[in-house]
Amino acid sequence: MCSDYDKHFRLLICGGSGTGKSTLISTFSFEGGDCEGNTVLRLDGETIRWKPEFSAELDAIAVVFSTNDIEVSHNFFKIF
Numbered sequence: 001m002c003s004d005y006d007k008h009f010r011l012l013i014c015g016g017s018g019t020g021k022s023t024l025i026s027t028f029s030f031e032g033g034d035c036e037g038n039t040v041l042r043l044d045g046e047t048i049r050w051k052p053e054f055s056a057e058l059d060a061i062a063v064v065f066s067t068n069d070i071e072v073s074h075n076f077f078k079i080f
Contacts, residue, residue: 012062013025013061013062013063014062014063014064015063015064016064019064020064021064024050025060049055
C-alpha cells in the first residue's frame with residue numbers, strides 16, 4: 001500500500017443522462033499496481049432531494065451537464 005495515496009474523498013457527482021459522469025469517474029480513478037484505488041457507487045433505492053447543507057458533508061461536488069441544454073443549466077444555477 002502507498003501511504004502517499006491512501007486517502008478517501010467523499011464526492012457527489014450528479015448530472016443528466018449522457019453528460020459524462022462515468023467518463024469523469026474513469027478519468028480520476030485507477031485500479032491495481034502498487035497502490036490500490038477504489039470507486040464505490042452506492043444506490044440504496046431511496047430518492048434523496050438535494051439540500052444545501054449536504055455540501056458540508058462532502059469533500060467535493062461535481063455537477064455535469066450539457067452546455068447545449070439551457071434549461072438544465074439555468075435550473076442548476078437557481079439551486080445555488
